[in-house]
Amino acid sequence: MARPSSMHVAVVGAGIVGAAAAHFLAAAGARVTVLDASGPAAGATGASDGAVSVASKRPGPMMELARHARAFYGQLETEGLFTGLFHRRSTFLIAQNALEAELVSQHGADLALAGERVIEVARADLVQRIPGLGDGVTAALEIPDDGHALGYQITARLLQRSDIDVRRRAPVSEIMVRDGRAVGVALTDEILSADAVLVAAGIGSAHLLNLGDILIPRKGQMIVTDRASTGRPAIDGHLMAASYLAAKRGIALDRSHIGLVIDPLVTGQFLLGGSREDNRSDHRTDAVTVSAILRAALELYPPLGARRVVRTFAGVRTASRDGLPIIGRHPHVEGLVIATGFEGDGICLGPFMGESAARMILDRPPAADLSMLTPTRFARGGSSA
Amino acid sequence: MSDAPILVVGGGPAGTSAAATLAEAGLPVLLVEQRDQLGGAIHRQVARGATHAVHAPARHRRNWAELAQRVDAAGSRIELCTGTVFLGVDGDGRHLLDDRESGRVVARSVRAAVIAVGAVEKIHPFEGWDLPGVMTAGGAQVLLKETGVPPTGPILVAGTGPLLLAVSAQLAKAGNPPVAVLERGRPWVRFNSLLRMAWAGPQLGEAASYVATLLSHRVPYRTGADILSVREDDVGLEIRVRRNGTVHRLRARHMLVHDGIEPNRVGIPLSDPGGAVPVVLAGDGREVLGADAAILDGRRAAREILARLGMRLPEPGEARLTAARNVQAALSDLFRSALPEPTPETLICRCEARRLSDFRSLPDDASTREIRLMGRFGMGVCQGRFCGPTIAALRGEAVPSAIPPRWPLRPVSLAALADLKTDDLES
Amino acid sequence: MMTRIFWNDYVVPFRPGETIAAALGRAGIINLGPAGGPARGRVFCGIGACQACVVAIEGGAPVEACLTLARDGLRIGSMPAVVVSDE
Numbered sequence: 029m030a031r032p033s034s035m036h037v038a039v040v041g042a043g044i045v046g047a048a049a050a051h052f053l054a055a056a057g058a059r060v061t062v063l064d065a066s067g068p069a070a071g072a073t074g075a076s077d078g079a080v081s082v083a084s085k086r087p088g089p090m091m092e093l094a095r096h097a098r099a100f101y102g103q104l105e106t107e108g109l110f111t112g113l114f115h116r117r118s119t120f121l122i123a124q125n126a127l128e129a130e131l132v133s134q135h136g137a138d139l140a141l142a143g144e145r146v147i148e149v150a151r152a153d154l155v156q157r158i159p160g161l162g163d164g165v166t167a168a169l170e171i172p173d174d175g176h177a178l179g180y181q182i183t184a185r186l187l188q189r190s191d192i193d194v195r196r197r198a199p200v201s202e203i204m205v206r207d208g209r210a211v212g213v214a215l216t217d218e219i220l221s222a223d224a225v226l227v228a229a230g231i232g233s234a235h236l237l238n239l240g241d242i243l244i245p246r247k248g249q250m251i252v253t254d255r256a257s258t259g260r261p262a263i264d265g266h267l268m269a270a271s272y273l274a275a276k277r278g279i280a281l282d283r284s285h286i287g288l289v290i291d292p293l294v295t296g297q298f299l300l301g302g303s304r305e306d307n308r309s310d311h312r313t314d315a316v317t318v319s320a321i322l323r324a325a326l327e328l329y330p331p332l333g334a335r336r337v338v339r340t341f342a343g344v345r346t347a348s349r350d351g352l353p354i355i356g357r358h359p360h361v362e363g364l365v366i367a368t369g370f371e372g373d374g375i376c377l378g379p380f381m382g383e384s385a386a387r388m389i390l391d392r393p394p395a396a397d398l399s400m401l402t403p404t405r406f407a408r409g410g411s412s413a
Numbered sequence: 414m415s416d417a418p419i420l421v422v423g424g425g426p427a428g429t430s431a432a433a434t435l436a437e438a439g440l441p442v443l444l445v446e447q448r449d450q451l452g453g454a455i456h457r458q459v460a461r462g463a464t465h466a467v468h469a470p471a472r473h474r475r476n477w478a479e480l481a482q483r484v485d486a487a488g489s490r491i492e493l494c495t496g497t498v499f500l501g502v503d504g505d506g507r508h509l510l511d512d513r514e515s516g517r518v519v520a521r522s523v524r525a526a527v528i529a530v531g532a533v534e535k536i537h538p539f540e541g542w543d544l545p546g547v548m549t550a551g552g553a554q555v556l557l558k559e560t561g562v563p564p565t566g567p568i569l570v571a572g573t574g575p576l577l578l579a580v581s582a583q584l585a586k587a588g589n590p591p592v593a594v595l596e597r598g599r600p601w602v603r604f605n606s607l608l609r610m611a612w613a614g615p616q617l618g619e620a621a622s623y624v625a626t627l628l629s630h631r632v633p634y635r636t637g638a639d640i641l642s643v644r645e646d647d648v649g650l651e652i653r654v655r656r657n658g659t660v661h662r663l664r665a666r667h668m669l670v671h672d673g674i675e676p677n678r679v680g681i682p683l684s685d686p687g688g689a690v691p692v693v694l695a696g697d698g699r700e701v702l703g704a705d706a707a708i709l710d711g712r713r714a715a716r717e718i719l720a721r722l723g724m725r726l727p728e729p730g731e732a733r734l735t736a737a738r739n740v741q742a743a744l745s746d747l748f749r750s751a752l753p754e755p756t757p758e759t760l761i762c763r764c765e766a767r768r769l770s771d772f773r774s775l776p777d778d779a780s781t782r783e784i785r786l787m788g789r790f791g792m793g794v795c796q797g798r799f800c801g802p803t804i805a806a807l808r809g810e811a812v813p814s815a816i817p818p819r820w821p822l823r824p825v826s827l828a829a830l831a832d833l834k835t836d837d838l839e840s
Numbered sequence: 841m842m843t844r845i846f847w848n849d850y851v852v853p854f855r856p857g858e859t860i861a862a863a864l865g866r867a868g869i870i871n872l873g874p875a876g877g878p879a880r881g882r883v884f885c886g887i888g889a890c891q892a893c894v895v896a897i898e899g900g901a902p903v904e905a906c907l908t909l910a911r912d913g914l915r916i917g918s919m920p921a922v923v924v925s926d927e
C-alpha cells in the first residue's frame with residue numbers, strides 16, 4: 029500500500045470514531061478529508077453519555093478492549109491531546125435487592141478476573157461518600173479506575189489538533205469501487221477520489237454498505253438536570269444500577285427496557301439515562317419513558333428531587349447482530365475499512381478504535397488483537413457484507 | 414376523542430380571545446396559564462393585597478374587561494388551569510402540563526391546540542447586562558403593574574422602541590421617573606415613518622400621552638444613544654453611553670433595557686392546522702402585532718380550528734391584522750438603528766456564561782449541533798430564548814434550534830415529571 | 841395572619857397575591873445569587889422566560905421567583921452560581 033505521505037483518505041462520518049481515525053491518519057502524514065452528512069458529533073457521539081468505563085462491560089473481549097481503550101484515554105491525557113477533557117472517577121455498581129446483589133457480585137468477580145481493581149463498599153461507607161443515597165441500596169462495588177469524557181468535546185479536539193479537511197453538510201451517497209478497490213466517495217454533486225476509504229458512519233453505515241440486516245439501531249433517551257453544584261461534579265462517582273448491568277449482560281431483571289445510570293457531570297449537572305429501544309432510529313423522547321427513568325433515579329438517589337429537568341434527548345446506538353463492534357477490512361473491497369457497531373460503548377472505545385482503523389488503512393497491525401471484530405465474520409455466515 | 418377539549422395555552426389577550434370564541438361556539442376548552450391570573454403581558458393584574466395600582470389606558474381596560482367577561486360567561490365550558498405551565502408535546506404526541514399546585518406533570522389528550530404564549534423581549538448584549546440591577550423594561554413594567562410601586566432609587570431606561578416611552582411614563586406616574594431614557598434610534602429623523610404612523614390611531618394617541626407625561630416630569634429622552642457597558646460598585650451601576658461620538662458616564666440603581674420583542678417560539682410545536690391534532694399559533698407568539706391585534710388573532714386562530722372541525726364563524730379579521738402589521742413595520746422602520754458590535758468579552762449566553770469570543774472561536778460553517786454542544790449556546794436553562802436572537806444576528810441567519818420542537822420547553826421539577834399522570838391507556 | 845418569607849437569612853414581608861419576585865424587589869433585594877459568581881441571579885424578564893430569577897426552595901425543586909406566589913413561611917435561597925464549564 030502507498031506510503032502515508034502520498035495517500036488521500038476519505039473518512040465517512042465525523043463521530044468520535046471517524047474523528048479519531050482521521051486524526052491519527054493525518055498525524056501519520058496522510059492527507060485526510062472527513063465528510064459528514066451534517067457536522068462533527070451529529071450522530072450518537074453528540075447524543076450520549078460519556079462513561080469511559082470498564083465497569084459496565086460484558087465479560088470477555090469487550091471488557092478486555094475497554095481496558096485497552098481506557099488506558100489509551102489516559103495516555104492521550106498525559107500526552108496532552110485530551111488535557112482537560114478526560115476525567116478520572118469511580119463507577120459504583122449498585123444493588124437494590126438480593127437478586128441484584130448477586131448480579132453485582134458476579135460482575136465484580138468477572139472484572140477482578142480481567143485484572144480490574146474492584147472494591148466492596150459497605151452501605152454505611154457509601155452513604156458517607158454519597159449522602160442521601162436511597163434506603164433501598166443494599167450493596168455496592170467501586171471500580172476506581174474508570175473515567176468520563178464528552179464525546180463531542182473529544183471529537184472536536186481530535187479534529188482541531190491535526191491538519192484535516194472537515195467537510196460539513198457533505199452526505200456520502202455511495203462508495204466508489206473500481207476493479208475491486210475503493211477509489212473514492214460520491215457526494216451530492218461531486219465525486220471525491222481517494223486512495224482509501226473509511227466508513228465510520230454509525231447507523232448510516234447500514235445504508236452505505238448494505239448492512240441493513242446486520243446493524244440494529246437502538247434508541248436511548250436521556251435527561252439533563254440543572255446544576256446541583258458549581259463547576260464540579262455534584263457527587264463523587266458515577267452510579268450504575270444493576271439494571272444497567274443486566275441490560276448489558278443481556279439478562280432480563282424485569283420487563284423494563286431501562287438501564288439506569290446517574291452521571292454527575294463536571295458542570296454540576298446530572299445526566300440520567302437511559303432507555304434501550306431496539307429498531308428505533310428516531311430522536312424523539314417521550315414522557316412515559318422519561319418519567320420511568322426519573323422514578324428509578326429518584327429511588328436510587330432521592331436528592332434529585334431538588335433538581336429540575338432542563339432537557340431530554342435521544343441518541344441512536346448502532347448495535348450489530350452478534351453484539352460486538354465491527355472493525356476491519358471489507359471482505360470484498362480493497363482499500364475499504366469499516367468501523368461501526370459500537371453500540372453503547374463507542375465513547376469509551378472510540379479513540380482506540382479510530383486509531384486502530386487508521387492503522388488498518390496504513391497496513392499496520394493494531395495495538396490489540398481485533399480479529400474477532402472483523403466484518404468477515406458476517407460474510408462467512410453468507411450475509412451481504 | 415370529540416369530547417376531548419381544545420387546549421388553549423396562554424391567558425393573554427390572544428389566548429383568552431381564542432378560548433372565549435371556541436367556548437361560544439359550544440366546544441369544551443382547556444385554558445392553561447402559568448400565572449395565577451389571566452391577563453398576559455399587557456393586562457398583568459395587580460396582586461390582591463397591593464395598595465397601589467397602575468392605570469392602564471382606557472382602551473386597554475375596556476378590552477380586557479370585555480375579554481374577562483366573555484370568559485366568565487362561558488362558565489364551565491372553559492376549564493381554567495392557572496399555575497400550570499405548558500411543557501410542549503412529547504414524541505408520542507402527548508400535551509404536557511406542569512401543574513405547579515399539585516406538583517405533578519399531567520399529559521392530556523386534546524382535540525386541537527391554540528398556542529398563544531406571547532413574546533419575549535430582545536436584548537442586545539453589552540458588557541454587564543447580566544448584572545443584578547439590570548432588568549428588561551417590559552419585565553419591570555409587568556412587576557410595576559403587579560405591585561403598583563416602582564423600584565426605589567435612580568432608574569435608567571435604555572434600548573430602543575416605543576415600550577421605552579410607555580414604561581418610563583408609567584414609572585413617572587407611579588412616583589419614580591427615570592433619570593433618562595436613552596433611545597438608540599433617531600425616530601425624530603425618520604419623518605416618513607412618522608407620517609405613515611399618523612393613521613395608527615389609538616397607538617399614536619397613547620404614545621403622545623406618554624411623551625406628555627415624560628415632558629411634565631422633565632425626563633430627558635435622548636436619541637442616538639448606544640450603551641457601551643455597565644459596571645457595578647458599592648452604590649449601584651455605572652453606565653457608559655456613547656452619543657454623537659462622545660462617551661458619557663451615568664449612574665443608576667436600576668437599568669431597564671429593551672430592544673424590541675419577538676415571538677416566544679422555543680420548543681413550541683410547529684403550526685399544523687391540518688394535523689391529526691390541529692395546532693394553531695396565535696398572538697404575539699405567532700407574529701408580533703401588538704395587544705389589539707392579539708385579540709383579533711386569537712379569534713382568527715379559533716376560526717381556523719372551528720373550520721377544521723367543520724364549523725363556520727363569520728367575520729374575518731384579516732384586514733385589521735394587515736393594518737396592525739403595517740403599524741409594526743412602520744414602527745420598526747421609525748426606530749431602525751445599527752447595533753453596536755459587542756466586545757469579545759461580552760456575555761452572549763448568561764446561563765452558560767458564554768462570551769462573544771467563545772462564539773467567534775467556533776468554525777464559520779459550524780452546524781447547529783456544534784453551536785449547541787461546543788458553543789453551549791442554547792443549552793442553558795433559558796433554552797436559548799435570550800442568546801438565540803443574538804446568535805441569529807451575529808450569524809445573519811436564525812439558529813434552527815426550534816426544529817424539531819423540544820420538550821420540556823421550560824425546566825420542570827424532576828419529581829413532578831417522575832410523577833407523570835397520563836390519561837392515555839398505556840401505563 | 842403573618843405574611844413573610846425567608847430569603848437566605850432575611851425575613852421578607854409580602855402582600856397576598858404577590859410573587860416572590862415582587863416581594864424581594866420591594867425589600868430591595870436585587871442580587872439573587874451568591875456574590876462573586878460570574879452570573880448572579882436577578883429578576884430580569886418578569887415572564888418566566890429568562891430563568892435568571894430561579895431560586896432554590898426548601899423541600900422541592902427550584903422555582904421562578906417571577907411566576908411563583910409567595911407563601912407564608914416559605915424558605916428560599918440563592919441557587920448555585922453558574923460558572924464556565926471546565927474548558
Ligand SMILES: Cc1cc2nc3c(=O)[nH]c(=O)nc-3n(C[C@H](O)[C@H](O)[C@H](O)COP(=O)(O)OP(=O)(O)OC[C@H]3O[C@@H](n4cnc5c(N)ncnc54)[C@H](O)[C@@H]3O)c2cc1C
Pocket residue numbers: 040041042043044045046063064065066067068069070071072073074075076077078079080081179198199200201228229230231232233236247248249250301302342343344345346367368369370371372373374375376377378
Ligand atoms: C443514549 C446513549 C448513551 C451512550 N452512552 C455511552 C457511554 O456512556 N459510554 C460510551 O462509551 N458510549 C456511549 N454511547 C455510545 C456512543 O455514543 C457511540 O457508540 C459512539 O458515539 C459511536 O460513534 P461513531 O463515531 O461510531 O458513530 P456516530 O457518532 O453515530 O457518527 C457517525 C457520523 O456519521 C455521519 N454519517 C452517517 N451517514 C453518513 C453519510 N452517508 N455520509 C456522511 N456522513 C454520514 C453522521 O452524521 C454521524 O456524524 C451512548 C450512546 C447513546 C445513544
Ligand SMILES: Cc1cc2nc3c(=O)[nH]c(=O)nc-3n(C[C@H](O)[C@H](O)[C@H](O)COP(=O)(O)OP(=O)(O)OC[C@H]3O[C@@H](n4cnc5c(N)ncnc54)[C@H](O)[C@@H]3O)c2cc1C
Pocket residue numbers: 422423424425426427428445446447448451452453454455456497498499500529530531532533534550551552554555579674695696697698703704705707823885886887
Ligand atoms: C414583558 C412584556 C411587556 C409588555 N408590555 C406591553 C405593553 O405595556 N403594551 C403593549 O401594547 N404591549 C406590551 N407587550 C407586548 C405584548 O406581547 C402584547 O401587546 C400582548 O400582550 C400580546 O398578547 P398575547 O396574548 O399574544 O401574549 P401575552 O400577553 O404575552 O400572553 C401570553 C400568556 O401566556 C402565558 N404563558 C407563556 N408561556 C406559557 C407556558 N409555557 N405555559 C403556560 N402559560 C404560558 C404567559 O404567562 C402569558 O399570560 C409586552 C410584552 C412583554 C414580553
Ligand code: FES
Pocket residue numbers: 552882883884885886887888889890891892893894904905906907
Ligand atoms: S425574571 Fe425571567 S424567568 Fe423570572
